[in-house]
Amino acid sequence: MSAKPHSPEKAYSNEAFMSSRDGRPMRILAEYLEPKSRLEWHQVRDTIVFFGSARLISEEDAAARAADPDADPEKAKAQVHMARYYEASRELARRLTEWSKQLDSDERRFVVCTGGGPGIMEAANRGASEAKGMNVGLGISLPMEDSGNPYVTRSLAFEFHYFFMRKFWFTYLAKAIVAMPGGFGTLDELFEILTLIQTFKIKKRLPIVLFGTEYWDEIVNFDALVKFGTINADDLDLMFRTDSVDEAFEYITSDLMEHALKDPGERL
Numbered sequence: 001m002s003a004k005p006h007s008p009e010k011a012y013s014n015e016a017f018m019s020s021r022d023g024r025p026m027r028i029l030a031e032y033l034e035p036k037s038r039l040e041w042h043q044v045r046d047t048i049v050f051f052g053s054a055r056l057i058s059e060e061d062a063a064a065r066a067a068d069p070d071a072d073p074e075k076a077k078a079q080v081h082m083a084r085y086y087e088a089s090r091e092l093a094r095r096l097t098e099w100s101k102q103l104d105s106d107e108r109r110f111v112v113c114t115g116g117g118p119g120i121m122e123a124a125n126r127g128a129s130e131a132k133g134m135n136v137g138l139g140i141s142l143p144m145e146d147s148g149n150p151y152v153t154r155s156l157a158f159e160f161h162y163f164f165m166r167k168f169w170f171t172y173l174a175k176a177i178v179a180m181p182g183g184f185g186t187l188d189e190l191f192e193i194l195t196l197i198q199t200f201k202i203k204k205r206l207p208i209v210l211f212g213t214e215y216w217d218e219i220v221n222f223d224a225l226v227k228f229g230t231i232n233a234d235d236l237d238l239m240f241r242t243d244s245v246d247e248a249f250e251y252i253t254s255d256l257m258e259h260a261l262k263d264p265g266e267r268l
Helices: 024-041 059-066 073-101 120-130 163-173 184-198 213-219 222-227 233-238 245-260
Strands: 047-051 111-114 136-140 157-160 174-179 208-211 239-242
Touching: 024 157, 024 163, 047 073, 047 120, 047 184, 059 073, 073 111, 073 120, 073 208, 073 245, 111 120, 136 163, 157 163, 163 174, 163 184, 174 184, 174 245, 184 208, 184 233, 208 245, 213 239, 222 233, 233 239, 239 245
Parallel strands: 047 111, 047 174, 111 136, 136 157, 174 208, 208 239
Antiparallel strands: none
């Protein structure tokens, strides 16, 4: 009786190999090609990216926590104070989505994009969803944080392992950035993009809104960087600082109408 022929496993089906150190280049490439394929399928031409803290909550939730007799009063007070940025993100994303849906284009232009998590990310995805617009969530697998929020368009929800691939997709399609108050992650994302613009690695026009002057003026002393000569005074013009949803909306839409619509140009 002849032995049954052995059918070796294909390399791309070999989970042990794909999860190994030698398989890392394939995993990295997958985090480039799979999002590219999906975004192109949905005709997402470019995005407006919202950065901000995963820890901020809505005004409704903040009020409920403040009313809890067991709540830490100082923490509850801070949450109520910072909840305005959740609501501002939600409103701004909604208005930008409504505006973008009115554009005459075969592609989806200026789609709201976030890191896909809670806090400011949830708020922006929520606002876009309330405007009945598709929106993107570029999630990252983290041990201490939920990876997704329910407002991301399901077919445009991504889960990354590599931070640098996630940051690539933030930057590659972005035509505007909104930086709300945030922690280490927000600072990292903001300063990397500022560095890329300053060094001309990003050649496209990329308006950046710093929302929340009380927060940003205390957290980062940009004027001191000019004073000590570590950046040029002109570098401050890379950011538009405001506390107004109206001003942020007008700044972003006017810039996009003048530059991005007439001349989409290179993405990077």
